[in-house]
Amino acid sequence: MKLITRNTDYALRALCHLAKQDKVVTAPELVRALGVPHPFMRKILQRLSQEKILKSYKGQGGGFKLNKPAEEIYLMRIMRIFQGNVGLNGCFLKKDICPNKGRCVLRKKIHAIEDSVYKQLREINIAVLI
Amino acid sequence: MKLITRNTDYALRALCHLAKQDKVVTAPELVRALGVPHPFMRKILQRLSQEKILKSYKGQGGGFKLNKPAEEIYLMRIMRIFQGNVGLNGCFLKKDICPNKGRCVLRKKIHAIEDSVYKQLREINIAVLI
DNA sequence: GACAAAAGATACTAATATGGTATCATTAAA
């Protein structure tokens, strides 16, 4: 089980790098700095700029930079972009089969764990990471 | 991301069912009770008895029952059986690429979250779930 | 002893998610 996937991990590294530079940086530069495959990095950067996390500049001399302060870029946001909704589990039995959905102890326990994870994740942003 | 997979989920349900019954129960009975596909359930039960969580009885009139008290069957154990080692992430960059493994803030944060998850998971056993 | 009903062992297939590549179009500075 992975809390954080490669996508997210690479995205975070790229964002940290950009946060430190505070200038327009090209994909090839990020690739060199981080050692991530070029086309994969590009895909990640594209996604981040679609999501307005990054601002992109096309054409020669173009590249990417952060679209908002590092303090306002939260880990949870990045995880949601690359991993979808971050939930620890769902109930695998259909409602009509599982007779005690409301009373299911496991469900409640997992939810409690989930809450504590969220709480901790919410406090992480790019500024914290650099 | 799933903390608990289907395998584990079904295993837990089967174990809870067995804990409540306290007698030898056949795979077909569990299938009826839980609505899980027969061959899949059997595979899970086989695994649980290989791991000495269940005791099995072959031949006509055979089946499965718990091999130890419900209080001693921990969720973590079941998760490890079906999901391998339960870790929230690894560092995706190789050590020689990632220059600041020791100082990596993300790594530390994830570890802290992991610890709190473990702490909560360790308190869950079959007795708690029924 | 034959039969039936159970689990044991094992190999295979299917679905899904993740990771990664390739290609062509568009933009804009030099």
Next chain:
DNA sequence: TTTAATGATACCATATTAGTATCTTTTGTC
């Protein structure tokens, strides 16, 4: 006009999880 960048999009590869199929072994019952 060329070149170096991103945008869009379609595709392929791999690993994990989910699920099936089949044959063997055991054991109670008639």
